[in-house]
Amino acid sequence: MRAVITGGAGFIGSNLILELQKRFPDWELFVVDDFSSGNFKNLRTFNGEVITGSITEEKTIQKIEKLKPDVIFHQGAIVDTTLTDQRRMMEVNCEAFKELLEVARKSRSAVVYASSGAVYGNTEPPMVVGKGELPENVYGYSKLAMDRYARKFMKENPTVPVVGLRYFNVYGPREEHKGKMASMVLQLTVQILKGKRPRLFKWGEQKRDFVYVKDCVEANIKAFESGKSGIVNVGTGNARSFNEVVETIKKALRTDVEVEYFDNPYKFYQNFTQADLTHTKELLNWTPQTQIEEGIPEYVNWIKENVDWEELPY
Numbered sequence: 001m002r003a004v005i006t007g008g009a010g011f012i013g014s015n016l017i018l019e020l021q022k023r024f025p026d027w028e029l030f031v032v033d034d035f036s037s038g039n040f041k042n043l044r045t046f047n048g049e050v051i052t053g054s055i056t057e058e059k060t061i062q063k064i065e066k067l068k069p070d071v072i073f074h075q076g077a078i079v080d081t082t083l084t085d086q087r088r089m090m091e092v093n094c095e096a097f098k099e100l101l102e103v104a105r106k107s108r109s110a111v112v113y114a115s116s117g118a119v120y121g122n123t124e125p126p127m128v129v130g131k132g133e134l135p136e137n138v139y140g141y142s143k144l145a146m147d148r149y150a151r152k153f154m155k156e157n158p159t160v161p162v163v164g165l166r167y168f169n170v171y172g173p174r175e176e177h178k179g180k181m182a183s184m185v186l187q188l189t190v191q192i193l194k195g196k197r198p199r200l201f202k203w204g205e206q207k208r209d210f211v212y213v214k215d216c217v218e219a220n221i222k223a224f225e226s227g228k229s230g231i232v233n234v235g236t237g238n239a240r241s242f243n244e245v246v247e248t249i250k251k252a253l254r255t256d257v258e259v260e261y262f263d264n265p266y267k268f269y270q271n272f273t274q275a276d277l278t279h280t281k282e283l284l285n286w287t288p289q290t291q292i293e294e295g296i297p298e299y300v301n302w303i304k305e306n307v308d309w310e311e312l313p314y
Helices: 011-023 058-067 086-107 138-156 176-181 184-193 213-226 242-253 278-284 292-306
Strands: 002-006 028-033 049-052 071-074 110-116 162-167 169-171 199-201 210-212 230-234 260-262
Touching: 002 011, 002 058, 011 028, 011 213, 028 058, 049 058, 058 086, 071 086, 071 213, 086 110, 086 138, 110 138, 110 213, 138 162, 138 230, 162 213, 169 184, 169 213, 169 292, 184 199, 184 242, 184 292, 199 242, 210 213, 210 292, 213 230, 213 278, 230 278, 242 292
Parallel strands: 002 028, 002 071, 028 049, 071 110, 110 162, 162 230, 169 210, 199 260
Antiparallel strands: none
């Protein structure tokens, strides 16, 4: 089995490749990354081949095509939800995806790709695939455009399995390189470790569907193994408030500190997300295994043991 993982030096991509390496030692694994946002440290224990290049470059697409992969796990993207350069966002996220699907069509490769819960914007939860897809920013729109093109591709190429995974709020190991786009779990944990007050938008009652990266990795593997096509949500199905997240972190750190609340500067902010997982369970035979009560303490311990948190800008 030959697998290509785009964005393999990034957050979800690196967790995926390391699990694939562990679980399927006979697979040939190829990471494709331009290192514009990924980090080499995430690949230090990776034993496969690294192809350095952008998926927006023809020569990179040609290298992937020559590999004739059995599966492409497409995790590479611009993930900065605050970026306002619409052309750049669409070129990297949507146009490059079209080229990868063309590679899949020629080589009959399965494709599992990263979409996002951002496609729903502030639609009233629970969010259901095919309903209320009204993104609030160009990042969310770029992912929706990918999904729409994928649906067209699935219809025209029914023998090529393609699964889109709409990740909700992912947190977990190997995201510290993401800066301001890292999960609030990491940012709040670092703030408390530095002796600061954790900062939340007023008044901390915004709710998100926080999903642990291990569950996202498992969803990717299940998507490939299913041999099916479709677009599904990847979350826990439970919305948790920001205040609950802080309390869980404080409990894990065995500390008590007051929260500092401040005004939210973003007009396009998603205030409440919650994934409907009905179709996910049916298509992938996958259910999330980790709620924040288990995931956050495990992650907090990982941060303390593996991250130079004093150097992070939170």
